[in-house]
Amino acid sequence: MPAPGQITSQIAPSASPAHREFARVLREFCQLITRSTYGPSSQKEICIALETRGRVGKVSQSTLTGLLSATRKPSLHVAMALYGLALEVAANDPEAAAAVPVAAEDLERLYEQALEYHCxxxxxxxxxxxxxxxxxxxxxxxxxxxxxxxxxxxxxxxxxxxxxxxxxxxxxxxxxxxxxxxxxxxxxxxxxxxxxxxxxxxxxxxxxxxxxxxxxxxxxxxxxxxxxxxxxxxxxxxxxxxxxxxxxxxxxxxxxxxxxxxxxxxxxxx
Incomplete structure (x- = not known):
């Protein structure tokens, strides 16, 4: 039985290095959020929290899992929403504040590198x-x-x-x-x-x-x-x-x- 908030999926080895790095950072956001007593304690609760805060619409668990495993096309909307939720947690938790992996501009840069154009x-x-x-x-x-x-x-x-x-x-x-x-x-x-x-x-x-x-x-x-x-x-x-x-x-x-x-x-x- 996985622990609450534990990410059980693996990052797809077939994804590009940039896409894998983007997924790794999103995983760090989720781990920061679920490990703190001030944030949602599971990926399901993270999805609910993202939806209730607006801006990204409904985020299903399968969508989040796909982003965390680099099997789904990168989404800056969801990434920024995760970043915002991590900052909310970090504002109340000094240990979490030290664990925020990147700043907003770095996250956008990682997204640009990970994005694969459709046509x-x-x-x-x-x-x-x-x-x-x-x-x-x-x-x-x-x-x-x-x-x-x-x-x-x-x-x-x-x-x-x-x-x-x-x-x-x-x-x-x-x-x-x-x-x-x-x-x-x-x-x-x-x-x-x-x-x-x-x-x-x-x-x-x-x-x-x-x-x-x-x-x-x-x-x-x-x-x-x-x-x-x-x-x-x-x-x-x-x-x-x-x-x-x-x-x-x-x-x-x-x-x-x-x-x-x-x-x-x-x-x-x-």
């Missing part, structure tokens, strides 16, 4: 963002033109608002993240015809929110069938610093939201 098209376009001329502000990816984007069958061409995009890989399922907090205000503004207020909310979501929160806002709008709002957020996000655009695109691709990644990348330089 060559998205991988190529993300790599082009790395060579963006930073002297232009948000810049235009080297060699990335509207014609080149349209030529690729793996990723859809950029869409022009306000035409709603096709369904494709849009995720409208029960395990969507919880509603984006400003969404209620946005819906109220739209119902009242307060379009300028709605624009302010969408602009802030795309240009000022953390990269993970941009993805959260887009996913929440998709779940509410507010596709135009989601696309508007992505259009704003596409004018951010190239490093932010790169991370947002990676988060979208890691969730298999390739159409949204196409909308984001299509907005770069516009």
């Amino acid at each position: 060559d098209c998205c991988s190529t376009r993300l790599e082009q963002l790395r060579t963006c001329d930073s002297s232009r502000g948000v810049g235009t990816p080297t060699g990335l033109t509207a014609a080149a984007a349209a030529d690729s069958p793996a990723c859809p061409p950029p869409l022009t608002l306000p035409v709603p995009p096709p369904e494709g890989d849009r995720q409208r399922v029960a395990d969507q993240p919880p509603a984006w907090q400003p969404q209620e205000d946005l819906e109220r503004y739209l119902r009242a015809g307060r379009t300028e207020d709605a624009r302010v909310v969408l602009n802030h979501a795309g240009t000022a929110a953390a990269p993970a929160d941009v993805v959260w806002a887009v996913a929440s709008c998709r779940a509410a069938e507010m596709d135009t709002a989601a696309d508007t957020i992505l259009q704003h996000a596409g004018r951010r610093d190239p490093a932010d655009v790169l991370l947002i695109a990676k988060l979208l691709v890691s969730n298999s939201w390739h159409t949204d990644a196409g909308v984001l990348l299509g907005a770069v330089g516009n």
Whole structure:
């Protein structure tokens, strides 16, 4: 009988070294949490705690096990949620505080290294963002033109608002993240015809929110069938610093939201 909180799965030897290291760090978070008297005592309770804190939707035990064993595609959403839960525990437990394995920026770096792109098209376009001329502000990816984007069958061409995009890989399922907090205000503004207020909310979501929160806002709008709002957020996000655009695109691709990644990348330089 395994001890409470004990991780019985092994890290898959077939995973890449970077993916195994990412899984190892997640395991350390879970062990820190379950060994402290201030945190959940099992992986099941960790999943419940992550869901009740919002931001990542429902996390099943099988999903967590897959992440801890590197048999599931890396998830920055879940990793950051685990990191946040570990910090909550560490705030009350000096011994746990000394055991936090990495800082947030290091966790993001490990995620980037562990992430395996879903398709060559998205991988190529993300790599082009790395060579963006930073002297232009948000810049235009080297060699990335509207014609080149349209030529690729793996990723859809950029869409022009306000035409709603096709369904494709849009995720409208029960395990969507919880509603984006400003969404209620946005819906109220739209119902009242307060379009300028709605624009302010969408602009802030795309240009000022953390990269993970941009993805959260887009996913929440998709779940509410507010596709135009989601696309508007992505259009704003596409004018951010190239490093932010790169991370947002990676988060979208890691969730298999390739159409949204196409909308984001299509907005770069516009």
